[in-house]
Amino acid sequence: TWHYGAKHTTGDAAKPLPHDLRCEFESLPWPKDIVLDAEWMGPRCAAHVKEHSLHVFDILHYRNDGWLGNTPFSKRYEILQAIWALHIHSSPHIHLVPVRPNPGLVDFFATQLTDPTSEGLVVRKATSGLIGSFTRCAVNPEVFKIKYKEVR
Secondary structure: OOOOOOOOOOOHHHOOOOHHHHHHHHHOOOOOOEEEEEEEEOOOOOOOOOOOEEEEEEEEEEHHHEEOOOOOHHHHHHHHHHHHHHHHOOOOOEEEOOOOOOOOHHHHHHHHOOOOOOOEEEEEOOOOOOOOOOOOOOOOOOEEEEEOOOOO
């Protein structure tokens, strides 16, 4: 059984996943006892997105390892890649977000400025852990969101 959660309670970000996308995600052979961090792409850039997709970018809990908050991002992503390679392989609308190393992020950000579906980058240290909260958005000093939105 999958449980979905969002920090937003109103607006596009609070909408549930489309039924077809949810069914596709749930049909994949995910291992048991896994918690993922992902983002549904579509509601905020609907004018440019032909089909909705779900982008998986982190793993928060896994089997006997439990909460991976003290595990560095580089190791969490390695676990996620291994799960993807063993179980998922490919899916039309479910994607593993690739990690891009620095140097090179400035040039990559410049390409994002021309992508109408991009809002920017999330830059994190390879050593960054997870900071969670049940009551508010938690701030992680090792994770930086560099956002770009066109002003109209």
